[in-house]
Structures are given as C-alpha cells and as structure tokens.
Amino acid sequence: MKAVLCKAFGPPESLVMEDVPAPEPRAGEVLVDVHACGLNFPDVLMIQGKYQSQPPFPFAPGGEIAGTVAALGEGVEGYAVGDRVFAGIGFGGFAEQVVVKARALKPVPDTMTLQQASGISTTYGTSYYALKQRADLKAGETxxxxGAAGGVGLAAVELGKAMGARVIAAASTAEKLEVARKAGADEVIDYSDGELKEKVKALTDGKGADVIYDPVGGELFDQCMRCVNWYGRVLVIGFAAGDIPKVPINLILLKSCQVVGVFYGAWSARCPDEAADNFREILELQQQGRIDPLVGAEYPLAEYAEALRCLMERRAIGKVVVNVR
Ligand SMILES: NC(=O)c1ccc[n+]([C@@H]2O[C@H](COP(=O)([O-])OP(=O)(O)OC[C@H]3O[C@@H](n4cnc5c(N)ncnc54)[C@H](OP(=O)(O)O)[C@@H]3O)[C@@H](O)[C@H]2O)c1
Incomplete structure (x- = not known):
C-alpha cells in the first residue's frame, strides 16, 4: 500500500511517498481502508519535531481518518466489512490502510460525507470539551x-452557538469572517491590524467576553487577558501564531478570571467514557442540522505537501482534507 512517511524532521517537502507492507489487525483491532484524512495544525508541528509527543521514525503523519472497514481482528464485534467509520488516531492517516482499536472507531452517520467525518475528531472533540467541560459555557454568555475560520475555531463558533452563547468571531481576513458568520457568529472582528481588545469591549458594553477561545496565542493573547469579563474564562487551546505567551497574573486577580488549559488528546485518553458521551452529543447536533462541518479544501494524497502548506501558510478555512484513495 502507499504511505507518505516522515523519516526525519523537516518541512512538508521532506516527506516521502513509498510502498509499504499493509498492517494486519490483531485481537480487538480493525483494519480500515482510509478514504480521507483530515489535517490539523499538530500534523504540521509533528513533522517538524515541534509537537509535544512524537512517534518514532518512520511514521505517516495524519491524526484523523475516515474510511471503510477492510478486515476485523479477533473478537471484534459491532462492525462488518464495508462499514463507514471514522477515528482520531494521532498519526498514520497518510496511508491507504491503518489499524485502529475497535473501541476508538465510530460509525459515520448517513448525514455526513467521509471527508466531513475525517475532520471532526480533533476539531469538534477539542472545541466541545473546551466549551463544555473546561469553560462551563452557559446560554446567554458571550x-x-x-482564529474563527480555522479548524478548531470554526468548530467552536458552531458549538458555541448551539450551546446558546452570543458568539463573536475574530479572524484575519474578510473572507474568513464571512465563513464564520455563515457558521452562526453573531458579530465579527477583523484583527489583521493587531487590534482586538477595544473592538471586543465595543461589542460588550465595555465588559469584555465571558469566555475566550484562543487557538492562536502570540501577541493577541495579552489582549485577550485585557478584554475578558469579570469571572471570565480564557481557554488556552494552542499557539498557531508561533509564540507561547506569558500570563500577566495581576490581571487574573483583578478580573477574578481563570486561564484554563485544554489538552483534548490527554483528556480523551484519561476519560474515554466522557469523551464518547461528548461525541454522541456532537453527532446528534450534526443530525439535527445545528452544526455542519466545513471542508474548505481537498487534495489528493500525492499533493500532501501542498495540503500541509495550506495550514502552515494560514490559508486554511474549515478543514483541509487529503483524499487518500
Ligand atoms: N489544545 C488542544 O487539545 C488542541 C487540539 C487541536 C488543536 N490544537 C491547537 O489549535 C491550534 C489551531 O489548530 P487548527 O488545526 O485549527 O489549525 P488551523 O485550521 O490552521 O487554524 C489556525 C488559525 O490560527 C490563525 N493563525 C494565526 N497566525 C497563524 C500562523 N502564523 N500560521 C497559521 N495560522 C495562524 C489562523 O487564523 P487567522 O488567520 O484568522 O488569524 C488560523 O485559521 C494549533 O495551535 C493546534 O496545535 C489544540
């Protein structure tokens, strides 16, 4: 089977496409024909050696997939060959087949394409956990x-709206803001001029936002700390801008606010039952038409480098998906 491999840390162009032996499912595992692989910023970090956990070389990047069941390992029940499934797998999605633990798989609902399903494990999983368990977002809060048109950001816009919040989407271009508005944002802010704090205050009667979802980091984080409301929660999601900001802890005191860490991968491994409950709710929202995961760009497997560059160069809107077959 074909796989795109990372054999040494480097840019997307340093990956290589090779023929490798197909994996075989052991007891409790399922062999999946990968149809689509949803990209996430952590894939970009992983191939460069900048992610918090690194698989041994050689590895295929690609943290989440959707496809069809090709074979069942011993003792697997509840799935049959040909079933449409999706899963978050950490890495390995840039390959025509992967082996996945049966308990990590979920069936793809009829209402969803394989491309959509390949891109929801990380984005909606992270954003729902952040808003529900970590921020305790309440209906009526702001x-x-x-990064509201990116992968996790757009999911946060849709889920925040579905949870009854008033959503302010902030992003760097008019095109991205239009996408966020279509996904349900009530208000939009263009921060391409570097200004965020005053624009948020203007939209919130000077109070600031109750919950701030920040996958961007860098210089905007300091402004987030200055436009969060009394008792607010600032969710630390990631650092797509590159720099890891410092927290001025006097502001935590003055606002009686919280700076809240979000590490979805670690939480879903520690609390698999709660994570599965969250996903049931996410899929219900999709079936009710209250969320509609956006695939913004699709690439064939041979164009893996261009697909990764789309995220690295800040061009991604919604999900970037690689069609593996
Ligand atoms: N905590 C967790 O459990 C968890 C889980 C998944 C992902 N993450 C993190 O969340 C962040 C976003 O991931 P994603 O997959 O949603 O990525 P994405 O689709 O590429 O979105 C990232 C957004 O960040 C903004 N951005 C600002 N400066 C950027 C730069 N120099 N390069 C690229 N983007 C830049 C962009 O929006 P604008 O152009 O509008 O600013 C972009 O839409 C990453 O840091 C990732 O590691 C965390």
Missing amino acids: LLVL
Missing part, C-alpha cells in the same frame, strides 16, 4: 473565538 463567547469570543480567535
């Missing part, structure tokens, strides 16, 4: 989302 939610500010940075």
Whole structure:
C-alpha cells in the first residue's frame, strides 16, 4: 500500500511517498481502508519535531481518518466489512490502510460525507470539551473565538452557538469572517491590524467576553487577558501564531478570571467514557442540522505537501482534507 512517511524532521517537502507492507489487525483491532484524512495544525508541528509527543521514525503523519472497514481482528464485534467509520488516531492517516482499536472507531452517520467525518475528531472533540467541560459555557454568555475560520475555531463558533452563547468571531481576513458568520457568529472582528481588545469591549458594553477561545496565542493573547469579563474564562487551546505567551497574573486577580488549559488528546485518553458521551452529543447536533462541518479544501494524497502548506501558510478555512484513495 502507499504511505507518505516522515523519516526525519523537516518541512512538508521532506516527506516521502513509498510502498509499504499493509498492517494486519490483531485481537480487538480493525483494519480500515482510509478514504480521507483530515489535517490539523499538530500534523504540521509533528513533522517538524515541534509537537509535544512524537512517534518514532518512520511514521505517516495524519491524526484523523475516515474510511471503510477492510478486515476485523479477533473478537471484534459491532462492525462488518464495508462499514463507514471514522477515528482520531494521532498519526498514520497518510496511508491507504491503518489499524485502529475497535473501541476508538465510530460509525459515520448517513448525514455526513467521509471527508466531513475525517475532520471532526480533533476539531469538534477539542472545541466541545473546551466549551463544555473546561469553560462551563452557559446560554446567554458571550463567547469570543480567535482564529474563527480555522479548524478548531470554526468548530467552536458552531458549538458555541448551539450551546446558546452570543458568539463573536475574530479572524484575519474578510473572507474568513464571512465563513464564520455563515457558521452562526453573531458579530465579527477583523484583527489583521493587531487590534482586538477595544473592538471586543465595543461589542460588550465595555465588559469584555465571558469566555475566550484562543487557538492562536502570540501577541493577541495579552489582549485577550485585557478584554475578558469579570469571572471570565480564557481557554488556552494552542499557539498557531508561533509564540507561547506569558500570563500577566495581576490581571487574573483583578478580573477574578481563570486561564484554563485544554489538552483534548490527554483528556480523551484519561476519560474515554466522557469523551464518547461528548461525541454522541456532537453527532446528534450534526443530525439535527445545528452544526455542519466545513471542508474548505481537498487534495489528493500525492499533493500532501501542498495540503500541509495550506495550514502552515494560514490559508486554511474549515478543514483541509487529503483524499487518500
Ligand atoms: N489544545 C488542544 O487539545 C488542541 C487540539 C487541536 C488543536 N490544537 C491547537 O489549535 C491550534 C489551531 O489548530 P487548527 O488545526 O485549527 O489549525 P488551523 O485550521 O490552521 O487554524 C489556525 C488559525 O490560527 C490563525 N493563525 C494565526 N497566525 C497563524 C500562523 N502564523 N500560521 C497559521 N495560522 C495562524 C489562523 O487564523 P487567522 O488567520 O484568522 O488569524 C488560523 O485559521 C494549533 O495551535 C493546534 O496545535 C489544540
């Protein structure tokens, strides 16, 4: 089978496409024919050696997939060959087949394409955990989302709206803001001029946002700390801008606010039952038409480098998906 491999840390162009032996499912595992692989910023970090956990070389990048069941390992029940499934797998999605633990798989609902399903494990999983378990977002509260047309950001806009919040979407271009508005944002802010704090205050009667979802980091984070409301929660999601900001802890005191860490991968491994409950709710929202995961760009497997560059160069809107077959 074909696989795109990372054999040494480097840019997307340093990956290589090779023929490798197909994996075989052991007891409790399922062999999946990968149809689509949804990309996430962590894939970009992983191939460069900048992610918090690194698989041994050689590895295929690609943290989440959707496809069809090709074969069942011993003792697997509840799935049959040909079933449409999706899963978050950490890495390995840039390959025509992967082996996945049966308990990590989920069936793809009829209402969803394989491309959509390949891109929801990380984005909606992270954003729902962040808003529900970590921020305890309440209906009627104001939610500010940075990077609001990116993968996790757009999911946060849709989920925040579905949870009854007033959503302010912030992003760097008019095109991205239009996408966030279509996904349900009530208000939009263009921060391409570097200004965020005053624009948020202007939209919140000077109070600031109750919950701030920040996957961007960098210089905007300091402004988030200055436009969060009394008792607010600032969710630390990631650092797509590159720099890891410092927290001025006097502001935590002055606002009686919280800076809240979100590490979805670690939480879903520690609390698999709660994570599965969250996903049931996410899929219900999709079936009710209250969320509609956006695939913004699709690439064939041979164009893996261009697909990764789309994220690295800040061009991604919604999900970037690689069609593996
Ligand atoms: N905590 C967790 O459990 C968890 C889980 C998944 C992902 N993450 C993190 O969340 C962040 C976003 O991931 P994603 O997959 O949603 O990525 P994405 O689709 O590429 O979105 C990232 C957004 O960040 C903004 N951005 C600002 N400066 C950027 C730069 N120099 N390069 C690229 N983007 C830049 C862009 O929006 P604008 O152009 O509008 O600013 C972009 O839409 C990453 O840091 C990732 O590691 C965290």
